[in-house]
Amino acid sequence: MGNCNECPAKPVSAYPYMSGLARKYLRGEYEFQYADSLYSMKPILKSSEIDDSRPTVIRVHSKHPSFISVLSGKINTIYDLEDVLTNE
Numbered sequence: 001m002g003n004c005n006e007c008p009a010k011p012v013s014a015y016p017y018m019s020g021l022a023r024k025y026l027r028g029e030y031e032f033q034y035a036d037s038l039y040s041m042k043p044i045l046k047s048s049e050i051d052d053s054r055p056t057v058i059r060v061h062s063k064h065p066s067f068i069s070v071l072s073g074k075i076n077t078i079y080d081l082e083d084v085l086t087n088e
Contacts, residue, residue, distance in 0.1 A: 005039050013037040021075060056080050 015034045022032065054073035058080060061067040070081055 007039065010039045025075065025078070058084050060084065 013034075015037065019032070019034070026032075056070070056072040056074070056077050059069045061069065068081075068084065070077060072080075
């Protein structure tokens with residue numbers, strides 16, 4: 001992974017799009033504002049180059065007490081996690 005904050009070819013900020021996504025998951029009383037964008041280059045799986053898929057890994061380590069780890073790169077992982085939690 002590399003830092004691209006100083007790259008002359010860095011992309012335009014995706015803040016308008018990302019803030020719209022965040023608003024779908026936050027209560028109306030929560031406010032946020034744009035401060036700055038961070039850019040990085042991240043390796044992806046060959047199979048993900050076509051459709052930008054990023055696998056979600058959810059592991060149930062114990063049931064009593066519940067201990068679950070989640071590794072994901074997308075916000076909609078909460079739906080995958082909901083399936084795991086409701087099946088416990």
